[in-house]
Amino acid sequence: MQSTELDPTLAQTLDDAGKNQLTLVIANKNYSSWSMRPWVVLKAFGLPFREIRVRLGQPDTAGEIARYTASGRVPVLLHGEITIWDSLAICEYLAEQFPDKHLWPTNVAARAMARSICAEMHGGFADLRQAMWMNIRARFPGKGRTPGAQADIGRISEIWEECLAQFGHHDFLFGAFTIADAYFAPVVMRFATYEVSLAPALQAYCERVAAHPAVAAWIAAAREEPFTVAKYDTYP
Numbered sequence: 273m274q275s276t277e278l279d280p281t282l283a284q285t286l287d288d289a290g291k292n293q294l295t296l297v298i299a300n301k302n303y304s305s306w307s308m309r310p311w312v313v314l315k316a317f318g319l320p321f322r323e324i325r326v327r328l329g330q331p332d333t334a335g336e337i338a339r340y341t342a343s344g345r346v347p348v349l350l351h352g353e354i355t356i357w358d359s360l361a362i363c364e365y366l367a368e369q370f371p372d373k374h375l376w377p378t379n380v381a382a383r384a385m386a387r388s389i390c391a392e393m394h395g396g397f398a399d400l401r402q403a404m405w406m407n408i409r410a411r412f413p414g415k416g417r418t419p420g421a422q423a424d425i426g427r428i429s430e431i432w433e434e435c436l437a438q439f440g441h442h443d444f445l446f447g448a449f450t451i452a453d454a455y456f457a458p459v460v461m462r463f464a465t466y467e468v469s470l471a472p473a474l475q476a477y478c479e480r481v482a483a484h485p486a487v488a489a490w491i492a493a494a495r496e497e498p499f500t501v502a503k504y505d506t507y508p
Contacts, residue, residue: 293322294320294322296311296323297325298323299325301490301497302408303406304347306458309360309363309455310366310454312454312487315486316449319366343358349362382446386435386450394455396424399418403421404416409494410507411467436473443480453481
């Protein structure tokens, strides 16, 4: 895992907090789908961590993020002198560090499928992201139904149906809650915001994800955030 050198101020902050403590740098909980994924993983599996939140849409946003990573984006996980600046890489790192927690499914075939769908989510569904951005507090019923977004909704539904039928036994995607469910949690948020109509079994899955204590904690915090980003709060 590649690491970067921390600036002296940040290094001292980490030393003061405990050098081996996990620290997750995120953006606004109401809008940041990428931040949500590793945060939910950490919370769901009871991994103690410290949270640093950088507000989006501020004059100093880029400068604040640059304190933690040269990538210009969050989330970022800091663990001692190690810096991981990609959500999927963070989840893989956590799975390596805490193998007893079983962040991935224990079954080999299920684990292969879980990694595949997370990678597909990570690198795909651009139309859905662009047309139906995450805003947990908002409701935009019927908006964002571009042909590309509709195709993405269809593919996600297909993934969920296959996983639930083959591995999930009508609970989470692979039975117990895993990284895969955390990775699709922001999609669950989007489907609620835009009131996407789903098959009953998939709607029930969304409700189970939203009710999971880690996801519910993120939703509650997002609703209580006192700051907003105007461009994400209205739909043209």
